[in-house]
Amino acid sequence: MEGKVALKKLLQVQERPYDNNSDALKGTEEQSIKHTSGSTDHLLSLSLNNSELPQKKQEQPLTQLGWLQTKFEEVKKENQILRSMLNQITDHYAVLQSRLLLAMQQQQLPSSPTNNDDLQKDNMRPEDMEKPVLPATWLQRLNSGDPSPADGSSTTKAFAYAENIEKNIDRNLTSCAYKAVEGKINKQTIISQQEDGASEAASCRKARVSIRAPSDFSLMGDGCRWRKYGQKIAKGNPCPRAYYRCNMGTECPVRKQVQRCAVDETVIIITYEGNHNHSLPPAARSMASTTSAALSMFLSGSTTSTSTLSNYSGLFSSSSTPPGLATFYPSASCPTVTLDLTQPSIDLLKFQRAISSNHCHHFPTLPLHGYNSTQQYSDSKPSSTMIPSEKTSLALVDVVSAAIIKDPSIKAALDAAVSSLITGDTLNINN
DNA sequence: CGCATTTGACCCGCGC
DNA sequence: GCGCGGGTCAAATGCG
Numbered sequence: 001m002e003g004k005v006a007l008k009k010l011l012q013v014q015e016r017p018y019d020n021n022s023d024a025l026k027g028t029e030e031q032s033i034k035h036t037s038g039s040t041d042h043l044l045s046l047s048l049n050n051s052e053l054p055q056k057k058q059e060q061p062l063t064q065l066g067w068l069q070t071k072f073e074e075v076k077k078e079n080q081i082l083r084s085m086l087n088q089i090t091d092h093y094a095v096l097q098s099r100l101l102l103a104m105q106q107q108q109l110p111s112s113p114t115n116n117d118d119l120q121k122d123n124m125r126p127e128d129m130e131k132p133v134l135p136a137t138w139l140q141r142l143n144s145g146d147p148s149p150a151d152g153s154s155t156t157k158a159f160a161y162a163e164n165i166e167k168n169i170d171r172n173l174t175s176c177a178y179k180a181v182e183g184k185i186n187k188q189t190i191i192s193q194q195e196d197g198a199s200e201a202a203s204c205r206k207a208r209v210s211i212r213a214p215s216d217f218s219l220m221g222d223g224c225r226w227r228k229y230g231q232k233i234a235k236g237n238p239c240p241r242a243y244y245r246c247n248m249g250t251e252c253p254v255r256k257q258v259q260r261c262a263v264d265e266t267v268i269i270i271t272y273e274g275n276h277n278h279s280l281p282p283a284a285r286s287m288a289s290t291t292s293a294a295l296s297m298f299l300s301g302s303t304t305s306t307s308t309l310s311n312y313s314g315l316f317s318s319s320s321t322p323p324g325l326a327t328f329y330p331s332a333s334c335p336t337v338t339l340d341l342t343q344p345s346i347d348l349l350k351f352q353r354a355i356s357s358n359h360c361h362h363f364p365t366l367p368l369h370g371y372n373s374t375q376q377y378s379d380s381k382p383s384s385t386m387i388p389s390e391k392t393s394l395a396l397v398d399v400v401s402a403a404i405i406k407d408p409s410i411k412a413a414l415d416a417a418v419s420s421l422i423t424g425d426t427l428n429i430n431n
Numbered sequence: 432c433g434c435a436t437t438t439g440a441c442c443c444g445c446g447c
Numbered sequence: 448g449c450g451c452g453g454g455t456c457a458a459a460t461g462c463g
Binding site for chain 2: 229230
């Protein structure tokens with residue numbers, strides 16, 4: 001799974017149109033990365049551009065052989081570097097995935113030492129927290145400016161591109177986690193307002209992850225095959241709600257509902273329930289585009305406070321109230337985390353700090369290799385309005401995690417939604 | 432003809 | 448116990 005995602009990213013290096021930031025492999029040599037199906041043993045192959053060969057081949061056939069051998073060695077080394085990159089990406093994806101899960105599960109461990117540490121982290125300088133952190137070996141290569149034995153340009157660009165990939169993976173994972181956590185925070189607020197938190201949690205049947213998205217979002221496939229098995233007009237919404245069942249795996253339990261928003265028909269609400277029992281295929285590019293665009297939207301704009309989110313009480317917010325980035329709706333039978341892809345932006349940094357500070361202390365053996373998720377994004381400026389208080393956020397993370405532990409189905413549903421989002425974005429890193 | 436979708440009937444949980 | 452509403456089933460229908 002992790003390997004496939006990482007590989008897909010590298011494959012995209014070869015396939016996607018180049019732009020000024022990611023023309024990683026543009027140059028005289030065109031590298032192609034192939035992999036054997038069902039295996040993590042990736043074969044890196046090379047094809048040489050004919051323009052490299054011209055007069056030498058005719059005028060100096062003997063030196064041509066030597067030149068080719070030299071070139072072959074150079075490319076061989078470069079391929080080794082690329083292979084190393086692939087492994088790095090695979091490892092990092094696994095780490096990021098672990099981090100997401102750990103953030104949800106940290107509640108299981110004692111929290112006393114964490115709080116002080118978290119407070120200390122609160123006092124860290126922003127520049128410390130925002131400094132991009134890459135794996136040691138990766139950083140070493142980037143800092144040395146080396147890796148290519150030839151001209152260095154293509155591989156260096158490849159590293160830059162891979163760095164960008166990593167940022168996007170991290171961004172999306174933490175975004176989704178943030179949304180889930182903030183949604184849970186909001187759930188907690190609502191529950192406390194109702195003074196019925198315990199009974200609500202006990203009555204939870206299945207947890208869901210709901211995604212608000214622009215209507216064109218629904219036109220895109222999300223990489224899964226869905227079979228429609230029902231349609232119903234729900235109370236309070238003239239638009240019918242369609243019920244779909246995942247048709248890919250045998251007896252896949254994942255279901256989704258698709259419905260237009262009652263107050264804004266340009267918005268659709270996709271609700272995922274359950275967890276896929278099969279591997280997900282490469283998502284359709286169109287879906288990836290839309291997902292990426294949606295992610296970009298909420299990653300790059302204004303912010304929403306938890307207190308604002310807590311004002312939501314209806315199943316879906318009305319047009320008169322701004323949609324929440326992540327909201328937890330305590331509906332009658334099941335809790336629903338709503339990820340709002342119709343609204344731009346969240347502040348990733350603070351959440352990343354919260355997550356990383358918590359899990360790092362709870363799981364000291366986690367193989368982070370000095371890596372943490374705090375990265376600096378040019379389009380994601382820290383904002384004090386995102387969360388009323390970072391201490392509040394950290395405390396709420398604990399509260400939230402407890403709810404997730406109480407209801408594991410939340411994680412399953414979140415997994416399904418996150419998988420879709422991540423799968424989609426991996427094909428459109430630099431869009 | 433096979434498959435997907437539609438749609439009314441039915442089931443189930445919840446509140447009164 | 449009853450009614451309501453969400454969710455699911457399965458026969459009917461449509462489509463390629």
